[in-house]
Amino acid sequence: MYNLEEELINAIKKRTVKRVLLQFPNGLRKYAFKLAKKIEEEANVEAIISADPCYGACDLAIEELKHVNADLLIHYGHAKIPNLKFENIIFIEARSKINVEQAVLKAAEIFKNEEKIGLLTTIQHIDFLTKAKTILENIGKKVYIGNPGEKTIYKGQILGCDLTAAKDIADKVEGFIVISGGNFHGLGVQLTTGKKTVVADPFLNEARVLDELVKATIRKRWIQISRFSECKNIGVLLILKSGQLNLKLAEKMKNELEKKKRKSILICVREVTPENLNSFIDVEAFVNTGCPRIPIEDQLKFEKPILNPEEALIGLGVIPWENYGKTLLEKNIWKLF
């Protein structure tokens, strides 16, 4: 991050701005105060830091910009989501310098019998994608890198909610290597493509097979979908984040629930937390029309079933359970009904 500071300060100086708003994901907030102070001193502007949660570029502090009367948003960590058209934002992508070689070789070892490998990563390791491709090619693999989707900008780049770069090449490959810390992105790949996925983790220098995690996840989703299918009073969550709000989908979902004799109400919320949902004691289950990874990652935090729209359609008998992977994260899900 630090080598971008001079560039950023010059970019601010070139504009006629008086006040800038800085937005950081949690992991980078430890640098926030010093960075803001440096910007104030060197770019001669007032810097304000946004402290509300921020998990992605779907959650840009656009409203805050107006409230605090700032001219420019500097969003740290995430890459721009190209289909969100906002002006006055500078994206400072968090690019890691950590070498991926060992982790990729360990992942390749797991795929020793497969030849055609799809290669994917997050914005953090995107600089190493070409190097990883060469490493795999040098040991005789045929490497495929898919095109970006609506929410990504680089070939091979994936988000928790945009796995286009995986789906794009899923038919051609025998498995995927996902360069990333944690299993979050790899889980999405195997769930939505059905193809064996190995995480190459450059922080731990290890490779992990996700078969068991995928099976456990599907089992847990099945339990929640079953519970949901018995519920009568359903809250449809409308998420108030710049890149997540989808009133049309929420209303279609509500109509579908009512056609199936459920009672349903739209509930709008910024943060989907147990604190915000638990007090609605007569709502038996929720359908979340925002971030599709919340039900999958955070279900255990919630007392009641919280489902994605496509999971709710399974629970209502509108689409078959067998299609779970194909329909999960399907952005045109509302065209299905």
Added chain:
Amino acid sequence: MYNLEEELINAIKKRTVKRVLLQFPNGLRKYAFKLAKKIEEEANVEAIISADPCYGACDLAIEELKHVNADLLIHYGHAKIPNLKFENIIFIEARSKINVEQAVLKAAEIFKNEEKIGLLTTIQHIDFLTKAKTILENIGKKVYIGNPGEKTIYKGQILGCDLTAAKDIADKVEGFIVISGGNFHGLGVQLTTGKKTVVADPFLNEARVLDELVKATIRKRWIQISRFSECKNIGVLLILKSGQLNLKLAEKMKNELEKKKRKSILICVREVTPENLNSFIDVEAFVNTGCPRIPIEDQLKFEKPILNPEEALIGLGVIPWENYGKTLLEKNIWKLF
């Protein structure tokens, strides 16, 4: 609450609205789903419930109204704050039907040697204020009820952050009786007036003296102010709620900190929670320019000192500690420096 439903439904029908947004404090959310469904069915509109935290009428879901494309906000629980000028809001005040007589008589017993009593309450018990006055007069007390302030609308009504009705008569009375559940409102009264305050709690039918709580609170604030006075890097919190945002105060606070050789940055946030503040590891203390009760009620949740502006001014040596009560919740605090 329920006897207002028909009136509310008629009020909605009279307007040309298609979609209404309902906002509830946590305690009333148990009724939210049924109430929303009833409004949908009887007023022929779409109802959306806001699920983000809401602790007062200083936190109106004005932005949400635009985001979900609703025409009207129905805000449950709190009374209108008259100096916030927003249109398209219906306030449904939560008025309790619980009798206050026993609790008031027990409070009067504590004040058996005093004659001149100030009487205060919250919106919840405002219907019983006249009755309580009569009860006290019947046993020979002289009862004073102060005028409302900028944020309140009824005589004798107080908020956690507007104790004008107490200050208005503090010089005339020997003590205060505050009709309310919990000690929150009474604590504010004794802290800011210095007068002995007794809570008449109609839910528990008991009366409580607050002397010990007030002493403990002042001791705890003194500790935090002392800790703050040693801190070099200070975050000034700018709260993004409709009735709390005060950019001018935050900037004045920041300037004052820098004059006193502290480094300071403005930090904007919707919810002042440990989750949102803890990740700023190089910020040593916070000054909160929003809800003044957060530092007093919630300090223990936070690792670092979190102070009100007037407390920060004490910590910086700008105003004397002896004036703590008089300066606390002083809305024109920024005129002091």
